[in-house]
Amino acid sequence: MNQLGHLKQFRSSVPRKRSMGRRKIEMKTIDxxxxxxxxxxxxxxxxxxxxxxxxxxxxxxxxxxxxxxxxxxxxxxxxNVNSILDKFLVQNFLPEENVPKIMEESVQGTKNSQVVKHEIMTELLSKVGVEKKRGKALDQQREEETLLGGEWWQGPIEDLDLPKLNHLMLSIHGFIELAMAKANMLTLGTKNGCK
Structure with a gap:
């Protein structure tokens, strides 16, 4: 018997250790x-x-x-990360007058660009917090109005007082922003070739 034959015979006589294989991992924090x-x-x-x-x-x-x-x-x-973040911020959050400044700093690749991005992200996070609070207040107001008898927005607009008109305008603006964000998301998905 040659060496290869001895090796095969030796391997077949040694019991194999069984691995646990792939198994489903429970999604919880690992302690x-x-x-x-x-x-x-x-x-x-x-x-x-x-x-x-x-x-x-x-x-x-x-x-x-x-x-x-x-x-x-x-x-x-x-x-690369910077070009995509700049594109995202420019398309979704930055006012038009800030666009040339941000793009110029990004091209230079300075630390100032990173500081500006951090400031923008901080500002956006604070706006998100404010909007969440406003949303909770609006939800509570909506619940109270429903309990008091009504969907006031279904009545004639002439019957609305100033706070209700302001509320209606904010709701319309919020709806428009959501519709624009959804349209942008769908447009970006179509441009990138993925759904």
Whole structure:
């Protein structure tokens, strides 16, 4: 018998250790810190790989920002993070007069651009907080008005007092903003070739 034959015979006589294979992971926070760190690192790489595949297959521009427990930031972007973030901020949140300034700073790649982005994100987060509070107040007001007998907005507009007119105008503006955001999202999805 040659060496290869002995090796095959030896392998067949040694019992194989069975692995646990792939199994479903329960979605909850991992308690043990070392295991949590390893899982974060592996899944971060997997997430970035999937984003890369999405951009390659669909021609989509992709950006991912991850903040670890320790506060470290990991990012992935195709073609690059800064260009996509600038595009997103310009299209969705920045007033027209700020567009040339932000684009110029982005091209220069200075730290000032990062500071401006941070300021914009901070401002946006504060606006989101204000809007959430306003939404809760409007929900409460709507509940109270329903209990008092009515959907006042269904009546003639001439019967509305100033607070109700203001409320109606805010609601209409909110609806228009939501419709525009949805239209933008659908337009971007169509441009990128993905649904």
């Amino acid at each position: 043990k810190e070392p295991a949590r760190l390893v899982t974060f690192a592996k899944r971060r790489v997997g997430l970035f790989n999937k984003a890369n595949e999405l951009s390659t297959l669909c021609g989509a521009e992709v950006v991912i920002l991850l903040f670890s427990e320790s506060g470290k930031v990991y990012s992935f972007g195709h073609p």
